[in-house]
Amino acid sequence: xxxxxxxxxxxxxxxxxxxxxxxxxxxxxxxxxxxxxxxxxxxxxxxxxxxxxxxxxxxxxxxxxxxxxxxxxxxxxxxxxxxxxxxxxxxxxxxxxxxxxxxxxxxxxxxxxxxxxxxxxxxxxxxxxxxxxxxxxxxxxxxxxxxxxxxxxxxxxxx
Ligand SMILES: CSCCC(=O)/C(O)=C/O
Numbered sequence: 323x324x325x326x327x328x329x330x331x332x333x334x335x336x337x338x339x340x341x342x343x344x345x346x347x348x349x350x351x352x353x354x355x356x357x358x359x360x361x362x363x364x365x366x367x368x369x370x371x372x373x374x375x376x377x378x379x380x381x382x383x384x385x386x387x388x389x390x391x392x393x394x395x396x397x398x399x400x401x402x403x404x405x406x407x408x409x410x411x412x413x414x415x416x417x418x419x420x421x422x423x424x425x426x427x428x429x430x431x432x433x434x435x436x437x438x439x440x441x442x443x444x445x446x447x448x449x450x451x452x453x454x455x456x457x458x459x460x461x462x463x464x465x466x467x468x469x470x471x472x473x474x475x476x477x478x479x480x481x
Contacts, residue, residue: 323361323446325353328429328437336408337427337462340439353438357430360449364420376420379447383416385471390422395464407458415473417450424466431455442466 326347332340350361364375379385397403410431419428421442428440428448441461442448450456460466 362447387472418471420469426466
């Protein structure tokens, strides 16, 4: 996990880091204070500890459905999906995502047009609070597998 302030009006390839100059990184604690985003590191190799962490998150967030969603440039509709995911959006429920493989970015908008980029890798679990404007994209790796957690059934998810 790495977190930094993004340059105000990034041009070009959105998968590049787009740091402010000079780069301004922040901690997970600062991200929590600024935007209410929660972060956990999950050891995916340690089944007992992973189950304990996920169980705590599921209970706390009333999670009843989960799925595993893979974003890869081999997807037929990859470009369309990437456009859709990079549109700023707010959800009525917390967005809860665990990176199982690969890397990605979630950007969160802390003030109008002021974005913080959160780079996630394997074992990173993020909770973006409901109502917070955010967007998603891949890194140049163009591959991420994410377990998503929902408090209610949404299309394409499993109980
Ligand atoms: C691989 S799902 C990425 C998109 C996502 O989590 C989202 O758009 C939440 O609002």
